[in-house]
Amino acid sequence: MTQLADTPRRSLRERRKNLFTLLTCVFALLYLASVFADVFVDANLFWLSAAIVVAMTASTFGWGRTLDEAQLKAHYQAWFWGGSVGLMVSSLIFLALLPTMMSSGIAALGDDIADVATMSFTAGFVLAILPATLGYLVWWAVLWMRNR
Amino acid sequence: MRNRLKVLRAERNWSQADLAEKLDVSRQSVNAIETGKYDPSLPLAFKIATVFGMSIEQIFSADDVAQAAE
The missing domain is CATH 1.20.5 (Single alpha-helices involved in coiled-coils or other helix-helix interfaces)
Incomplete structure (x- = not known):
């Protein structure tokens, strides 16, 4: 064993x-x-x-x-809690921006739809991944400082 | 869960880094176990017991068992 x-x-x-x-x-x-x-x-x-x-x-x-088991657990915790808090922040930003996005999206229908789709996808990806990653990094830094 | 890692380590004059090397884990993990912030898995507990030449029960005890003994 x-x-x-x-x-x-x-x-x-x-x-x-x-x-x-x-x-x-x-x-x-x-x-x-x-x-x-x-x-x-x-x-x-x-x-x-x-x-x-x-x-x-x-x-x-x-x-x-x-990684050893304690480090793995700390990373799991950081991903779960930091990532979850980050996703909540993403949701808040999304809900705050939704009315503006809806109106500008309708206005952009006359423009090149491929560009609008590309920009929307990129913005959505960044909005989803950035706060979650930042949350993970902050959570991990706190855990690391506590076990220094 | 309570443990006697710090005492046992001090008796052998080992640093956290020494013990970490023997267990093949990071020094931070040894610190987390010692301070009770992390409870090791059964395989790691066996490994710790092997390194100290003791049984798991001689090193680790549940909080309520330790309180009852005091």
Whole structure:
């Protein structure tokens, strides 16, 4: 049931995690260069985005496997409570903006509907993910400070 | 749940980092267990008992059991 000599396996996980984190950073830098400096043509943007997502997922799994049970529980708690509070903030912002969005959405029907849809989707994604992530980070920072 | 980790660690002159290395967990996790902010899983409790060469009951006790004994 117990394994006391687990450290070499743990350091292998650390190395894998660091490799994928490095890859994520490289892909992200290429992506930013592509978006802001027009280094690549648009067709490459999708594949760069896909590479970022794959590298991020792999590094997240690698990172998750280096955590011990108390750290995992703290991250679960931070995601649950911090993320939930963040989602409540998102809901508040959404409800506050809804009347404006409805009227401007109707007004924008005459414009290019594809642009409106793209902007709406992006705004919705940011509204959903940003407060939840911030809530998670704040909650995690508080837990980390308490167990320093 | 109460535990005697801090006392047992001090008897052996181990730092939290020393114990963390023996258990293959982070120092913060040892601190969380010691201060009662986190109750370890059964496998980790067995691991702790093995490191100290004791039984789980000699290290951990439920709050109500500890209060009754006092």
